[in-house]
Amino acid sequence: MTAEKRKIGITDTSLRDAHQSLLATRMRLSEMLPVLELMDQIGYHSLEVWGGATFDACMRYLDEDPWHRLRQFRKYLKNTRLQMLLRGQNLVGYRHYPDDVLAEFIKKAVANGIDIIRIFDALNDLRNMEKAIYCTKEEGAHAQGTISYTISPFHDLDYFIRVSRDLKDLGADSICIKDMAGLISPFDAFELVGKLKEQVGLPVQLHCHYTSGMASMAYLKAAEAGVDVIDTANAALAMGASQPATDSMVAAFKGTKYDTGLDLELLTKVSAHFQEISCGYDIPREVMGVDTNVLSYQIPGGMISNLASQLADQKATHLFKDVLAEVPRVRADLGYPPLVTPSSQIVGSQAVANVLTGERYKMVSTEVKNYLRGQYGKPPGEINQDLLTRVLKDEKPITGRPADMLKPQLAEARQEVEEYIEQDEDILSYIIFPNVAIDFFKRRKGLLPPLQLNSSCSRGKAVNRVAGLPNEQNNLMLDSLFSVDETLIWRDEINIVYPAG
């Protein structure tokens, strides 16, 4: 079926978001390769294959080079557009990187095979997205501007329209509504998509997670409002914390004016492959099914399970309800950021600290301090003035674009890792995840033993245990399996918790 006849496009997320949401980003390239040529025949609008947490997880847990993975995708997916998720100026990491690094990263991503870059910022701060949009266009790729969807006193229809118009002015080719927590109701989706189509005039793509159980209803109403593309995952890796099922949405629209034009029989074969793969993983109850806590607390599902595991580490499971109640309060104090990487980690960790210490903001993480300094950008609402004074004292927050304060880093980094470099891309891996990349390079050179990965698809063993780590630490990894993003920053060496005084 040709693109002209297709009313609604499908971006399938099986190779990125779906396994990040359900399998803690642990799916290996070897588990994907056998199905790629089949997927290439489907006629998806695009396949989301790279970015988000996959970059980190490749090196940290799977002993894989993320760049090699991308080149393999390109090799076997000749007819399908490849899409990635980029955290704006944070790239695929958790903090801002200087512009020279950003430009080089996007250049290499496109050169290695990416066609569409979905660019978002946790605060919807345009200054954190403008350079990425510019560089994407420069490289000749499709720049998708993103609004991180959330609900707060500061996020209404006008706000989202305003941000989308600004994204268009910056050169975005399309707009994505990124509903990472699965909050959007069907009727809100109808209204937002309709208004965006009418008032912004760019193609609109809707990205929902199934957490609250409303996502496929939201897609249906969005279709009625004129949505151009929806994000789905193959049936075996759909629903729960992931996306609605490709197969179901294709079936639902079949024969209507929204017909996707995709072949259900072929899709069944794709799902059968991933069904087999997913048998090798224990998908925990929390990331499957429906969790309406997300609506009361507005906390993404992955974050809830991570808060639970952080508390379990501290033997403080009995405080879980207090932490859930504290998260919205911290979020309000910080000016209502949407909860998505890295703001979800910043808010979540602080809420845990507030409850564990028994005194709010007795301890403040480096990230919260930097957030208050304006180093992540401008929050949607006002920051609590008392908190600001308590933490920053006389220090004035910055008001400019955060990345303007960063010095170029490429040249220096090249020298630092010269002995390990096998490709230019290695420098970027090193800049974004210094310690993880060095360990990976050493294993690649045979200077460290390889990670011991469980044999593929061995039932019930989703975690790839790291050889040489005491069991206790491996168990920590087991806890963190289903919340990889949050855990990485919480245990990241840069995240030092210190007294705010």
Ligand code: CO
């Ligand atoms: Co997502």
